[in-house]
Amino acid sequence: MAIQSILFFGYLGDLLGRSRDFDVSDDPVTVRDMRRLLASAGDDVAAAVLNPCVRACVDGMIVRDDAPVRRGQEIAFIPPLSGG
Numbered sequence: 001m002a003i004q005s006i007l008f009f010g011y012l013g014d015l016l017g018r019s020r021d022f023d024v025s026d027d028p029v030t031v032r033d034m035r036r037l038l039a040s041a042g043d044d045v046a047a048a049v050l051n052p053c054v055r056a057c058v059d060g061m062i063v064r065d066d067a068p069v070r071r072g073q074e075i076a077f078i079p080p081l082s083g084g
Helices: 011-016 031-039 043-049
Strands: 002-008 019-024 055-058 061-063 075-078
Touching: 002 011, 002 031, 011 043, 019 031, 031 043, 031 055, 031 075
Parallel strands: 002 075
Antiparallel strands: 002 019, 055 061, 055 075
């Protein structure tokens, strides 16, 4: 197992904190796997991270849920943003 830090922005950061560390296997995982891992933390968290409008980024690039995640990469979840 390895430690993977995941960053959260917007309301996700308010709900989950700006980052969390998770134990992940050394085997390749996907963004979808990371969402499921996060969702296991509780109903509020699950509703937030499983929302299809929440985008995932790996090393600063927006990716789909089937994108692989390797140990040491930066993972971030970003909800829709608005402003004016």
